[in-house]
Amino acid sequence: MTFATLGLIEPLLRSLETLGYQTPTPVQAQAIPAVLAGRDLMAAAQTGTGKTAGFALPLLQLLAMEGPKVTANSVRALILVPTRELAEQVHEAVRQYAENLPLSTYAVYGGVSINPQMMKLRKGVDLLVATPGRLLDLFRQNALKFNQLQTLVLDEADRMLDLGFSEELGNIYKALPKKRQTLLFSATFSDAIRTLAGQMLNDPLSIEVSPRNVAANTVKQWVVTVDKKRKPELFIHLLRKGKWKQVLVFAKTRNGVDALVEKLQGLGINADGIHGDKPQATRQRALDRFKASEVQILVATDVAARGLDIEDLPLVVNFDLPIVAEDYIHRIGRTGRAGATGQAISLVCADEVNLLSAIETLTRQTLPRQMEHDFEPEHRVPDTDASGQVIKKPKKPKKPKTSGGGKRNLGKWVESGDASAPEPSIKPVRKVPVFNTGPRKRKP
Numbered sequence: 001m002t003f004a005t006l007g008l009i010e011p012l013l014r015s016l017e018t019l020g021y022q023t024p025t026p027v028q029a030q031a032i033p034a035v036l037a038g039r040d041l042m043a044a045a046q047t048g049t050g051k052t053a054g055f056a057l058p059l060l061q062l063l064a065m066e067g068p069k070v071t072a073n074s075v076r077a078l079i080l081v082p083t084r085e086l087a088e089q090v091h092e093a094v095r096q097y098a099e100n101l102p103l104s105t106y107a108v109y110g111g112v113s114i115n116p117q118m119m120k121l122r123k124g125v126d127l128l129v130a131t132p133g134r135l136l137d138l139f140r141q142n143a144l145k146f147n148q149l150q151t152l153v154l155d156e157a158d159r160m161l162d163l164g165f166s167e168e169l170g171n172i173y174k175a176l177p178k179k180r181q182t183l184l185f186s187a188t189f190s191d192a193i194r195t196l197a198g199q200m201l202n203d204p205l206s207i208e209v210s211p212r213n214v215a216a217n218t219v220k221q222w223v224v225t226v227d228k229k230r231k232p233e234l235f236i237h238l239l240r241k242g243k244w245k246q247v248l249v250f251a252k253t254r255n256g257v258d259a260l261v262e263k264l265q266g267l268g269i270n271a272d273g274i275h276g277d278k279p280q281a282t283r284q285r286a287l288d289r290f291k292a293s294e295v296q297i298l299v300a301t302d303v304a305a306r307g308l309d310i311e312d313l314p315l316v317v318n319f320d321l322p323i324v325a326e327d328y329i330h331r332i333g334r335t336g337r338a339g340a341t342g343q344a345i346s347l348v349c350a351d352e353v354n355l356l357s358a359i360e361t362l363t364r365q366t367l368p369r370q371m372e373h374d375f376e377p378e379h380r381v382p383d384t385d386a387s388g389q390v391i392k393k394p395k396k397p398k399k400p401k402t403s404g405g406g407k408r409n410l411g412k413w414v415e416s417g418d419a420s421a422p423e424p425s426i427k428p429v430r431k432v433p434v435f436n437t438g439p440r441k442r443k444p
Helices: 010-019 026-036 051-065 084-097 115-121 132-140 157-162 166-175 191-200 228-242 254-266 280-291 325-332 350-363
Strands: 041-044 075-080 105-108 125-130 151-155 181-186 205-208 219-225 247-250 271-274 297-300 315-318 342-348 406-409 412-415
Touching: 010 051, 010 084, 026 041, 026 051, 026 181, 026 205, 041 051, 051 075, 051 084, 051 125, 051 151, 051 181, 075 132, 084 105, 084 125, 105 115, 105 132, 115 125, 115 132, 125 132, 132 166, 151 157, 151 191, 157 166, 157 181, 157 191, 166 191, 181 191, 228 254, 228 342, 254 271, 254 297, 271 280, 280 297, 315 325, 325 342, 325 350, 342 350
Parallel strands: 041 181, 041 205, 075 125, 075 151, 105 125, 151 181, 219 342, 247 297, 247 315, 271 297, 315 342
Antiparallel strands: 406 412
16 A cells, blocks of 8 residues: 555655655554545544654645635644644644645744744634644634634644643634534543543544554663662763763653753763754754764753654663653654664653553563662662552561560660661560769778
């Protein structure tokens, strides 16, 4: 099967050829014909299965072939996503697919000034990628109208609900025209997702594909347990011990990226960072320098987990585990590419045990653990396995208390049951000496 056999037009096929796309993935093979036919769609598809092209390619074709020209402050197709980073990623993919089409695309999200976004929307946009909160802000300020909307896409609807966007989604739904095509993509079909689908979709076609959730066997993976506060110190220790030459490091937050980069640079280590607060040109420059080995350590949020193609990258380090387990696959997939081998190390603290368990469940493997000498955690990371269970060790039986609630040991009180105290054999209770401050009497 080829993309041409799915009914895509020649300008899109040219874009796909430029991007190196050759064979449709299972979700693309099922979704593209359904979207072109105008069906509402309810698709279970994990991140990493090619779902963005599955809805974006036919959506762009419908916009190019049907409907009137977009008017001021209007939008013809809307893709809702849960995060700013995903909005940027999806829009970048859409922009590349639409390279040979006379269509306008744009992305709006919070955390940045709303005024430039309002200015951009004045002429209207054929396809808009948006986060729910910022979309409602623009709508309420009359910067955006939905009277021309033909298609709505909810991408990663499960994450939107997890992040508390249910009220915003309800308000958006009320503002949209009743007659439209709706495409819902979600990792799971939970009860909440099914309720949402019942409200927003009309006789949807359901498709489900197997998630690409197993890491390549060319990547050696393991975990190093450590206390959270000692992660930077451990990373620097491992960097020097292993004499790492080129490392891609993933941190959970933008502040975390900046803090680690600042610490590394303060030690004279050549490091740079990329995250959503940095302009696209700055991020691209940092990535280009990393690829050219001008930067030794590149620290990034999950905005860099997808789409990075770094030749012969030997090592990925998860400084923090990702909130979404599927992102772990994308992160470590930056190494061990094109038949090469790679390594993926995760620094895990006790607070992240549930995230670790979710990753092991998704990948259907229990990640081997190591402890680094002098970095053994004070807060033990509970054992986990691929069944999704956090294994709790049985509690030790309490030792019987001695009379008086304690025992005297060379002037230091040691509570009964203190594991740090040696277990003595049963001996008579040592008498406590009585000190007399009066004059000492001589024996006759």
